[in-house]
Amino acid sequence: MMGFLEDLLGNVFWQAVIKSVAVLVIILVVALLIVWVERKIVSDMQNRVGPMRAGPFGVLQTLADGLKLLFKESVLPRKIELGAYMAAPIAAMVPAFLIFMTIPIGRPFTVGETVVTFQGADLNVALLFILAMSSMAVYSIVLAGWASGSKYPLLGGVRATAQMISYEAAMGLSLVPVIMFASAQLGGASPALGTMSMSQLVELQQGSFRGFIPGWFIFWLIPSFVIFFISAVAETNRAPFDLVEADQEIVGGYHTEYSGFRFAMFFLAEYINMFNVSAIAVVLFLGGWLGPDFGLPGWIAWAMPLFWFFLKTFILVFIFIWIRATLPRLRYDQLMTLGWKRLIPASLVWLLLFAVVTAWRRFGAPWS
Amino acid sequence: MVGNLDILAIAPEIALTAAVVVLLLVEVNFDPHPRVWGGIAGVGIVAATVLSVFQWVEWSGGSGELAFSGMITGDGFSAMAGMVVFPLAGLSLMSGWRLVTEMRRRGAEMVSLLLLAAAGAHLMAASANLIMLFIALEVFSISLYVLAGFTRSRADADEAALKYFLLGAFASAVFLYGVALLFAATGSLSIYGDPTIYEAGARGIIRADAGIAAFLDSTIILEPGLLLAGIALLIVGLGFKVTAAPFHVWSPDVYQGAPGGITGFLAASAKVAGFAALARVLTVALGANIADWAPAVAVIAAVSIVLGTLLALAQTDIKLMLAYSSVAHAGFILTSLVAGPAGVAGMWFYVATYAVSVVAAFGVAAIVSGHTMGRSPLSSYEGLARRSPFLAAVLGITMLSMAGIPLTTGFVGKLAVFTAAADAGYLWLVILALVASVAGLYFYLRVIVLMYFRPTSDDAITPRVDWSSGIALGIATLATVLIGVVPWWLLNLLNDALPF
């Protein structure tokens, strides 16, 4: 048994296949769970009971909905652009899937000689790759909006472009201090000058200072975390930034004309993206899968990193849902003002400040 | 890593950029009187000029420095470029000040772009790396494209700016392709080389870059196709900027369409920056291959002189006439470059004095036919001496200088470049240029005849000279005459302004 597993994982090709399938399964399960969690939490906050029937506490409700959507008739409106209309839901799922591929969800383990990482692919430009993929994600929404041949989706698509381009700038800028800090933590001890690899960023957050505070980046980079999280909410088009699909104004936004399983793909992509940005925040700021294992026996300590990773991520997902249940939607001009006149200047000022302090600590005062 | 000399090498740019940033911030936040813009810009220009003088004191006469790991030079050449281009920007700003105020709030951007263009021009002259040169060229050119189309209410200004932009972008692409081919042929982008040794973490020690000049000096290239193609494309790209024929076709439209107050700067700064870059690239980086490029430069010079002179003869609009004459002048200046390093001093004299004259000429044209206007038909200069003796005197002296009449700078400049070319053995070029100069007398003197010996028409308006352009024109004219009468000190000075 062990020998077979070792052979299987030792082969690069089969390892990639296994990881891809595993990632696909995990994100689908996670998305189903998050949908259920959201419905339960929002209903609690609104003094309702939420889904109750399918499974214990209605946990299978999303699965039931998904099956229902799968069997529904595929309605094709008459004025669509067929190619783009069909491609848009796929274009929504692919970046979400690829982003999750780069996130390390647990401690690497060894089978025989082979080191296996809990990560689809450990890229050395992971952060840039994530930014690139999140800019590709806009295409699905714009394509869907344009290809539907109807005015509400088009409005949603145009809104999405403006929103995502605006907040991507703040998001990217908020990540620069993370890279700078990682470089400072490496501090010349390693031959590398810095790193953008997600697994190395997690390893840099090991250890603790003052005895009990873990060495997570958030304790140095709170402003970055706040800016990142706000722009992440905007990037995923979640309330209060859900102008893209604001139902009171533009019906369903970009997915108004979609039904059946194509709609389900948009729906899933939104929740996967929510999980993705939470996971990225956990990896960059909250120590990823790091956490104590309380000296538990080996067979359970092996699973502890996974537990910590999902616990942290679901706490952030809870905050997402909490925000959605609490805050009213922004007006369009408020959205743009917040993006361009608050977040981007704030992240620039913070970047400058952080750069000066880092350089000072590393190379001494400019006059020395 | 960054030493004091490094900072001095780009100090004028720092001064100008600081002035621009302050200017834009003040304009946005306080919306002050245009006088405040002028004050800030003036401080920036004076500071940049003073810093260029410091550079001159530090580096003139052959002792140069490489700064920023071989990206930029501090030498007499770059210092001289600063000492020419920054006062020129100041003069242009003063003579075009009415245009700035007429642009209302957009005037602040106009001043900023002018300062940034001046910074780009100096960077072009100081670049010691072809990529650096390309970026400086873009900073300079893009500022000029916008300045050329500043008056949006006239369609011909938009047209001029668009033509300038499209052709300029094309020329930039040609230049960049030339850089790429030169890189392929020599394995370096650096003119002087980069002496710095980088000890970088994982990669171990990286050896220094020897540079294009050293490579060409030490290597015999048997199949020089790539090198020759690269040189040709570089000359084409920079020839566009200096309006050398046959790459001049944009200049008449742009000089006529651009707002009058800024045309002088467009014409003058492009000549200074373009020729400075051309001189450094040709005489230093490609100095070992002078036999390859000098004939090409000579042919371009000849074509420019003939074409520019012939076409200028036929014009009835003074700006078109000046545009074609600037093509001819580009040819005259190129004749000095066929002599290689020996011609650089002559080139400097010609470029600097021509730039001053052209600013004065376009300054007068702007006052006579309007600062925001493009067209300036020769008929509106009939009897100008009656209506405005000052303007007529300025334009007259400028025309005499451009024609190359003795006791003006134009004569000394022509003498200097022709001597250099004749010494280098290009006698045919010199004879051609002399013939063209005589033909050129016709259209320069025609303007003078129109101004002094024709009656003024009854409905002609009397141009009003505001004090700032008056001062600028006065300074330019005085310089043209004084340096023309006693040119020796400047010629001696310029012998120290060679690239090191």
Next chain:
Amino acid sequence: MVETVLFFIFGIAAIFGAISMVWARNPVYSALGLMLTMFSIAVFYVSNAGHFVAAVQVIVYAGAVMTLFLFVIMLIGVDKSESRKDDLRFQRPAAVGLLGLLIAGVLIAGSAAWTTGTRQPGADVNGTIENVGDMLFRRWLLPFEITALLLIVAAAGAIALAYFKPGDEEGDAA
């Protein structure tokens, strides 16, 4: 082997994208074709170990193509397609002729021998992010900073040109 397969798949995709960019009647499909080409080129960068360039290619060009989309949707309209009327009748034959010239040029230039220079220092390392950052902020620091100046020029120029309101220019402009 993997590289060859990748090259053929994305090489064909790049050419298909380029052709459809020129050929498509609907400008949105043109933009999509452009994006496909850019993306395929990014894959080539990855297979040549230029990870940083690949990521930047996707970020920058995806963003740029996005802007094209917006232009198409806002300026041309949602369901208009480009008119195919040629104003210059000799355009197409001329294009074919130029293509022939280009192919001839490539063949001649490719079959001749050219002397090339020495290798640039640092040319033998991968285009990883560390190396790019190291070169950019040490050797190429000044050009990098001057590029910032270029951006100021672009921003000031764009504002100056776009902020014009008719009647803004007093005096003799009329």
